[in-house]
Amino acid sequence: MLDILSLLQCLLPQINATTMRRMNQIIMAMLAMSGRATMLGISRWTDIGGSYRTMLRFFHTVIPWATLFWLFFRKHLWRKDEVYLLAGDEVVVSKSGKQTYGLDRFFSSLVNKPISGLSFFVLSLVSVEQRQSFPIQIEQVIKSNTKTNIQLSSEKIKTKEKRGRGRPKGSKNKNKTEVIFTSELLLIKKMINSLFKLVANFIPLTYLVVDGHFGNNNALQMARQVNLHIISKLRHDSALYIPYENPDYHKRSRRKYGDKLDYSNIPDKYLSKSSIEDEIQSDIYQATLLHKEFAQALNVVILVKTNLKTNVRSHVVLFSSDLELSFEKIIDYYKLRFQIEFNFRDAKQFWGLEDFMNLRQTAVTNAANFAFFMVNLSHHLLADFRLINPGSGIIDLKAHYRGFRYIHEILKMLPEIPEPILLNQIFAKLTSLGRIHPVSTGVEPS
Numbered sequence: 001m002l003d004i005l006s007l008l009q010c011l012l013p014q015i016n017a018t019t020m021r022r023m024n025q026i027i028m029a030m031l032a033m034s035g036r037a038t039m040l041g042i043s044r045w046t047d048i049g050g051s052y053r054t055m056l057r058f059f060h061t062v063i064p065w066a067t068l069f070w071l072f073f074r075k076h077l078w079r080k081d082e083v084y085l086l087a088g089d090e091v092v093v094s095k096s097g098k099q100t101y102g103l104d105r106f107f108s109s110l111v112n113k114p115i116s117g118l119s120f121f122v123l124s125l126v127s128v129e130q131r132q133s134f135p136i137q138i139e140q141v142i143k144s145n146t147k148t149n150i151q152l153s154s155e156k157i158k159t160k161e162k163r164g165r166g167r168p169k170g171s172k173n174k175n176k177t178e179v180i181f182t183s184e185l186l187l188i189k190k191m192i193n194s195l196f197k198l199v200a201n202f203i204p205l206t207y208l209v210v211d212g213h214f215g216n217n218n219a220l221q222m223a224r225q226v227n228l229h230i231i232s233k234l235r236h237d238s239a240l241y242i243p244y245e246n247p248d249y250h251k252r253s254r255r256k257y258g259d260k261l262d263y264s265n266i267p268d269k270y271l272s273k274s275s276i277e278d279e280i281q282s283d284i285y286q287a288t289l290l291h292k293e294f295a296q297a298l299n300v301v302i303l304v305k306t307n308l309k310t311n312v313r314s315h316v317v318l319f320s321s322d323l324e325l326s327f328e329k330i331i332d333y334y335k336l337r338f339q340i341e342f343n344f345r346d347a348k349q350f351w352g353l354e355d356f357m358n359l360r361q362t363a364v365t366n367a368a369n370f371a372f373f374m375v376n377l378s379h380h381l382l383a384d385f386r387l388i389n390p391g392s393g394i395i396d397l398k399a400h401y402r403g404f405r406y407i408h409e410i411l412k413m414l415p416e417i418p419e420p421i422l423l424n425q426i427f428a429k430l431t432s433l434g435r436i437h438p439v440s441t442g443v444e445p446s
Contacts, residue, residue, distance in 0.1 A: 004028060007380070010075040014067045022058040025050035030351060030374060031381075031401040037352030037371075045405075060362055065369040069136050069376065070198045073125065076380045078203070083128040086195075086228065087209045087337050088188060090141065091344045093118045093354055093368075101361040104143040119143070120368050121184075123191050124340045126209070128332075132379060133339035135372040137191050140365065141184070176295030177221055185222045192226045207231050207322070209337040217294045220321055229322040231333050236263075238317055240289040240300060257290055263315055266302065272327050281306040286327040301327045346378065347371040350394050389437065396435045403431030 005024045012020065029045035030037055039055040046054070092108045094117040106119040119141040124133045181189065192208070199205070208223045212233035223230040234240075244258040270287040285302040298319045306313045320330050347353040351374035356367035378394055385400070386392055407430055411417065418426065432439040 004031075004377075007072075007076065007377070010071050011068050014064050014071065019058065019061055019063065021049070022054055025054065026058065026370070027374070027377065028401075028405075031398060032405040034398075034402070036355040037350075038355050038357050041355075042352075059358055059366045060360070061366070062362055063366060063369070065365070065373070066137050066194060067198065069369075069373065070195075072373070072376060073134055073136060074202065077134055077376060079127065079129070082130065084203050084205065085126040085128065085207050085209050085333055085336060086192070086205050087124045087126045087133060087340050088121065089124075089211060089337070089340050089344075090119055090121050091347075091353075093120070093348070099359045101359065101364045102140050102142050106141075106143070118364070118368075121187060121191070122340065122343070122372065123188075123195060124343060125203070126336045126339055128336065131336065131339065133336075133343050134376050134379065135340075135343050137195055138369050138372055139187060139191055140368065141187065176217060176293075179218045179221050181218060181222055185218055189222050189226060192228070196226070207320075207333060209333055211337065215319070217291075220294060220296075224321065229320060229325070231318070231320045231322075231325075231330060231337075233334065234291075234300075234317040234319055236315060236317060238291065240291055240298075240317075243288065243290055243297065257292070261289060263302070263304075264313070266304070270302075276308070279308045281308055284327055284331070286330075288323055296321065297323060299323045299325055299330070301330045303331070343372065343375050346375050346394060350378070350398065351375060389439070392435075392437050396437050399434040400431045403427070403433060406430050 004027050005020070008020050008024060015023075025046045026042055028047070029042045029050065033041065033045040035041050039059060040052060043050060043052040043055050092106045092110075092115065094108070094115050095103055096116065097103070100118065102118050103116065104119075105114045105116055107113070108115045108117070121139050121141055122135055123137040124135045126133045196205075206229060208226075208228040209231045210219065212235070214230070215232040215234045219232065220230050240261040242258040242261060244255045266285050270285040271283060272286045273282075273284040275282050283304040283306070285304065287300055287302075288297050289300045290297055299322060301318045301320075302315055303318070304313065304315045318330055318334050344353075348371075351371040353368060353371035356364075356371075358364050358367045378397065382392065382394070382397055385397055389396065389400075404427075407427060417423065428439055
């Protein structure tokens with residue numbers, strides 16, 4: 001079985017040996033345990049030296065998680081010739097009670113309504129070749145900051161006096177690149193800047209991929225301020241305009257916007273690809289279009305699907321601030337954004353993100369970051385595990401480690417070690433309990 005402690009040696013410059021030993025105990029317990037991954041639950045699966053008091057000491061230790069994520073990624077997950085995207089999204093964790101740090105009501109897309117819980121914003125490096133996402137930075141969202149911003153803005157609106165129709169005399173055009181960022185965008189900008197300090201051009205990052213919540217000018221300007229191009233989604237009814245193609249330079253007022261784009265009748269000159277499968281026609285359009293709320297032209301890709309039987313038509317509008325990016329890459333990169341959702345699923349289902357009961361700020365931060373650290377660690381372990389166990393997942397990996405734990409405890413009780421052939425059969429049998437995929441004949445103890 002792989003020695004976890006050897007994988008953690010790359011973290012030694014940032015954490016001491018005591019914290020590393022505690023982390024090793026917790027990792028081994030979480031790989032083997034069943035049930036909820038609380039501090040008490042983890043302590044019941046640890047070996048000698050992993051008591052509940054040890055769990056308390058670890059989760060109340062201040063740990064530089066951002067640096068640890070980067071060191072582990074660079075040592076074990078990074079591939080030299082691969083292209084990486086920076087993806088970001090928010091995950092909401094349900095929590096009861098009233099004492100947990102940062103507890104508030106956040107909108108959960110899983111239940112489609114606001115729930116009582118915690119919210120964390122996650123930045124992830126997505127490999128285009130591996131089609132996998134690796135969490136790299138996690139920050140808790142504190143809603144009190146956003147409340148104050150909303151209250152201040154609402155008070156400003158109330159104090160404004162009503163004016164008559166039309167544009168006030170002497171008013172000037174606003175510079176759309178000069179925007180006031182919300183606390184959410186300020187948090188993301190801070191996370192990206194701190195990540196760039198760690199990466200230090202080790203990985204060239206060009207694109208920030210986010211969901212439709214960030215399909216607005218403020219998010220685009222935030223991305224451009226950190227020298228990234230944004231890839232996101234617009235509303236299906238966004239008012240897009242074709243650039244005016246015949247400007248008269250002799251006139252003082254030069255027209256900028258041409259005809260408004262009609263989604264039901266998109267000009268054929270913008271058609272990039274068309275295909276028919278199972279009586280569903282798929283058309284992909286790409287064009288450089290204008291939006292009156294954005295400061296610059298957008299590279300827009302419109303995916304239209306038409307049911308040839310019923311003539312029912314639907315469309316999705318993607319965009320990028322990089323005007324040279326092809327429609328294939330815009331679609332592919334936006335698809336890859338969903339890999340971060342699998343990180344959220346694994347962190348909640350297997351690594352305790354939904355289970356922890358910590359209350360104080362340091363303990364909550366450690367519990368959330370440790371869950372995502374286990375996501376990266378499981379990626380590395382699965383890559384080796386699948387060499388002799390193709391198609392295996394986290395459930396198979398945990399069953400494998402659980403079987404080894406059972407065998408380890410049984411062997412300590414036996415007066416002598418069984419014969420190697422019998423021992424191999426015992427290992428193969430016990431490590432297969434609870435697995436989904438069949439056990440490979442190459443499983444041997446080490």
